Amino acid sequence: MSKLTPFFNPLAWYKAWRFHKKNAAFDKSTYDLELHLYSKILKNNMLHWGYFEDTQIDPGDISLNQFQAAQQRYAGNLLEQIADKKSPVLDVGCGMGGLAEMLMDNAIPVEVLTPNKNQISFISGKHPQLKAHRCKFEDFEACKLYGTIINSESLQYIKLDAAFHKADSIVKPKARWIITDYFRTEDTTDNKGSHLLSDFKEKINEYGWNVVLEKDITSNVLPTIAYVNLYIERFLLPLRHYAYEKLRYKQAWLFYLSERIRNSIDAKIDKERRSVDPALFVTQKRYMFFVLEKK
Numbered sequence: 629m630s631k632l633t634p635f636f637n638p639l640a641w642y643k644a645w646r647f648h649k650k651n652a653a654f655d656k657s658t659y660d661l662e663l664h665l666y667s668k669i670l671k672n673n674m675l676h677w678g679y680f681e682d683t684q685i686d687p688g689d690i691s692l693n694q695f696q697a698a699q700q701r702y703a704g705n706l707l708e709q710i711a712d713k714k715s716p717v718l719d720v721g722c723g724m725g726g727l728a729e730m731l732m733d734n735a736i737p738v739e740v741l742t743p744n745k746n747q748i749s750f751i752s753g754k755h756p757q758l759k760a761h762r763c764k765f766e767d768f769e770a771c772k773l774y775g776t777i778i779n780s781e782s783l784q785y786i787k788l789d790a791a792f793h794k795a796d797s798i799v800k801p802k803a804r805w806i807i808t809d810y811f812r813t814e815d816t817t818d819n820k821g822s823h824l825l826s827d828f829k830e831k832i833n834e835y836g837w838n839v840v841l842e843k844d845i846t847s848n849v850l851p852t853i854a855y856v857n858l859y860i861e862r863f864l865l866p867l868r869h870y871a872y873e874k875l876r877y878k879q880a881w882l883f884y885l886s887e888r889i890r891n892s893i894d895a896k897i898d899k900e901r902r903s904v905d906p907a908l909f910v911t912q913k914r915y916m917f918f919v920l921e922k923k
């Protein structure tokens with residue numbers, strides 16, 4: 629009965645309401661939970677899916693170190709495509725700055741850009757000398773021209789016309805634009821969270837860029853998708869079952885009352901599961917590596 633006491637106490641209800649209001653006003657940009665989570669899991673400050681040479685690797689054989697090595701390889705592939713190593717590179721949607729660190733280690737001048745306040749303070753805290761722009765790419769007011777722009781898994785967040793328009797206005801002649809991201813192959817899929825590949829290719833022509841490299845790296849990225857999928861199947865889902873059942877045995881009344889909350893957690897997990905279902909991914913998407921050069 630003592631556990632139920634707060635439910636019958638008007639003061640507890642008032643305090644709960646105050647607590648709710650305070651936390652509902654929580655500002656994601658000042659405490660980025662995802663950034664905190666990834667920074668604890670990954671130690672190389674990279675937020676992309678990596679590149680596996682061994683496309684047949686069993687996801688159960690992938691270690692955290694191997695995954696991080698795949699991320700380093702992916703970043704190394706981008707670095708290799710920088711033709712002008714003297715002019716500044718703009719890393720658009722820089723995440724936690726792992727790629728910029730690699731460029732700095734190779735003495736390539738780099739600036740980073742992200743709208744995320746927390747990413748900026750994380751990067752600036754580590755590298756005070758690194759020029760970090762806090763804004764969306766589409767709103768960026770450049771005061772110089774760049775020899776290379778990089779969008780590593782960040783183009784999907786930017787409308788294509790806005791991205792091409794901005795890129796055109798901030799690059800030197802013959803500049804390169806290096807893009808890695810996943811694209812939808814058809815307009816019929818339920819997951820709209822990426823650009824249509826055909827739309828992107830149309831824009832390349834429309835805005836006058838040459839394609840220096842176009843590589844489908846889906847098979848090199850799939851081990852990561854399979855790896856995340858394995859963790860969901862083997863850890864997250866059994867843990868969810870364990871937690872729900874424990875609640876049912878120990879606090880059946882709360883289990884009964886929390887049905888809606890559990891349903892919304894289940895819906896969220898199902899959505900995440902679909903996005904890392906390797907079989908579904910290959911039928912709906914392509915992970916592409918593009919290097920464009922301004923005509």
Ligand SMILES: C[S@@+](CC[C@H](N)C(=O)[O-])C[C@H]1O[C@@H](n2cnc3c(N)ncnc32)[C@H](O)[C@@H]1O
Pocket residue numbers: 673674675676720721722723724726727741742743744747763764765766779780781782785786
């Ligand atoms: C999946 S993370 C990729 C991070 C990093 N490029 C990497 O490969 O590790 C996506 C990044 O895009 C950024 N982003 C989202 N919308 C953006 C926009 N409109 N303009 C520029 N960056 C954006 C996010 O803040 C984040 O830094």
